[in-house]
Amino acid sequence: MHHMDHLAQLSTALNTPELVWEPDGTCMLSLDNNAIQLEKITDTRTLFRGIVGQLPPSTSAELLENILTANLTLQAASGIVFAFEPESRSLILQGELESDPTQLDCITFCEVFIEAIEFNQNVLEKYSDTITDTAIDTITAPQHFLKV
Numbered sequence: 266m267h268h269m270d271h272l273a274q275l276s277t278a279l280n281t282p283e284l285v286w287e288p289d290g291t292c293m294l295s296l297d298n299n300a301i302q303l304e305k306i307t308d309t310r311t312l313f314r315g316i317v318g319q320l321p322p323s324t325s326a327e328l329l330e331n332i333l334t335a336n337l338t339l340q341a342a343s344g345i346v347f348a349f350e351p352e353s354r355s356l357i358l359q360g361e362l363e364s365d366p367t368q369l370d371c372i373t374f375c376e377v378f379i380e381a382i383e384f385n386q387n388v389l390e391k392y393s394d395t396i397t398d399t400a401i402d403t404i405t406a407p408q409h410f411l412k413v
Contacts, residue, residue, distance in 0.1 A: 309364040
């Protein structure tokens with residue numbers, strides 16, 4: 266399966282007109298009110314990116330450490346990891362989809378990816394004013410990412 270197949274699967278599942286790659290190798294989608302950017306990495310690998318939210322300048326070192334620690338579990342469980350974009354202070358989830366029959370199919374991967382974004386958006390929103398130990402413990406929630 267190649268990139269075009271990923272886009273064809275998504276077009277069919279979303280009941281939308283055919284999705285196409287932009288000249289720069291990206292494709293933007295809106296899934297459940299979340300902007301998702303797809304980017305071609307190779308003929309068989311596609312990178313998905315979505316913004317979880319913005320971290321305030323006062324974000325604790327403990328929360329940032331916990332987010333980085335979560336990457337170990339998330340990467341192993343689903344290939345999804347947190348990233349930080351410093352200019353906008355955005356917490357981003359990104360994951361690679363490999364066209365491999367032993368891996369998740371495109372639709373299942375998208376479902377897991379969107380669930381992960383929404384779950385962590387809720388955590389950040391709930392604790393946006395005061396980052397507490399509960400938020401620090403909750404943001405990892407690795408069991409959530411194993412739902413398929």
